[in-house]
Amino acid sequence: MTEHNEQTHKAGAFDIRTFIGALMGIYGVILLLVGLFSSDGRTINLVTGICLAAASAFFILWARLRPVRVPDHLDAADMERPPGH
């Protein structure tokens, strides 16, 4: 948001949106398969599967289009502060 005028690069592989998108995508595909091959509660599984797949696409697209930007010029003092406290 405020970093646009600074030098930045993309953060590494770790982006929680990718994780959420991946898990929801796998869940969606499994539910779709269950819905296709089993007649028990077919509508519930198919509809939820489609919604999960759509949510997955949303998160992955979001992560692609707006990656986490990290400023290049961080000094040591900034890094010593743990994120949790």
Added chain:
Amino acid sequence: MVLAADTLRLDANWVDYILIALYFVFVLGIGILARRSVSSSIDFFLSGRALPAWVTGLAFISANLGAVEIMGMSANGAQFGIPTVHYFWVGAVPAMLFLGVVMMPFYYGSKVRSVPEFMQKRFGTGAHLVNALSFALAQLLIAGINLYLLATIVNTLLGWNLYLSLVVAALIVLSYITLGGLSAAIYNEVLQFFIIVAALLPLTLVGLNRVGGYSGLEDKINDAAQLNSWPGTNLTGITSPFWSVVGIVFGLGFVLSFGYWTTNFVEVQRAMASQSMSAARRAPIIGSFPKMFIPFLVIFPGMIAAVLTSEVAKAKQSGDPSFDYNDSLLYLIRDLLPNGMLGIAIAGLLASFMAGMAANISAFNTVLSYDLWQDYIVKDREDGYYLRVGRIATVAATVIAIGTALIASNYTNIMNYLQTLFGFFNAPLFATFILGMFWKRMTPTAGWVGLVSGTLAAVVVGVLSEDALGGMSVGAIGLKGQGASFVAAGAAFVVDILVSVVVSQATRPKPDGELRGLVYSLTPKEDFHDRSEGQLAWWQRPTRLAAVSGVLVIALNIIFW
């Protein structure tokens, strides 16, 4: 077959187990990746500090979305219906907005590492010890309850022996915490939030569809007290509608919920981790938006369970006092969800209970290591030493939680009463904090004396009530159920304020110079704001965002009046 009908079993098949196993792979994966990135790459740290506000906001409410919340609120929904929404729309949401707008500037601005540490700076040792000890004890207890409910799910699902389930569940949580640590906990909480929504939203919609929509649900419940949020006499157990409303607004809303949401370190910790003052203030405010819609995902399924599932419906009609409404959600899941969706629902419940327990234990660790061990037992050692203390405390807390869970499995009622008792510790905290933040004359002695006498006042009301503390209650005043807790909380607040004011007149306050950042009138206004705040868009400004949330929650209150 008669026996089988009595025990609740979810018929999970291999597809469901795959879905559950996948969730664990992701949880552990986040833990391992977080750990590796911390040691090998600066990116993880930085992306951690560049956490967008929606992440801290979701983590803020996810930390509370544990077993007690999901099972307890759906049980309340099954038993009392719509009035349960007060826990959210009168309780949690206004309190979260108050935290973001009024209190967070003190927490974030004073650079404390924990809520008890704020007590230490403002009031010194007495109040600090009372707060840190009662908080640490309560976390162990609640971790045990979360663990017990987690083991119950495993027991229900797999048919395992309860004790075996307890130990296995505890080991899973332990590895999750030690692998993930505090930083990965926040990521896992965000993932957990979406899995819970993915589990409960379809359940609610399928259930509503089955009863013929909300109007069908209204027809079947057919009880005005269960379908209108006010005056909520069935929830409070207070027969007078007027006093019932007072109990809800003042006891549940102003004292209990404000006390919980604004002083409970489990939640406040998430907001404190933010990168700037305005981000820290935004975290609870952003969290309030999803929070106000959670009632639809927990209370509605409870209400639906009470008309759709034979067990809950029967117990509700006959008024069976021995029926455990906490199982309502499980009955509904059993009756409505086909294999496939079932796996996601179980994964969501396991996720919530694990994350709830992990949040309890990680907040316990911080308070034990920093506030108790470092301040009172072994001072001035290197940072690594306290890190080791924290690790040992994690294992110890897990072992103790197994013990508490065992007690809970044998004496369900005792645990309820203990929880009520710890609720009494929470009630006066808010009074002490708010008075201390806005009245510079309040003295260190008043800090701890006010807390102790407020807690005692709550205990006295609990003992005098009919059943708030079980066998210890004598029934001298005609209050029972949740209403007794609300009145106890209200008494704690009033007594705390009165005693603090009186004691402050007789004792010496801290010098003004030590109270900058801790008391409103002694803190320069610019300490409470980022310099860049003027450039933020309206939805990035805490107070405007809070106003939008406030309007929405008032609208919800009116719709379900």
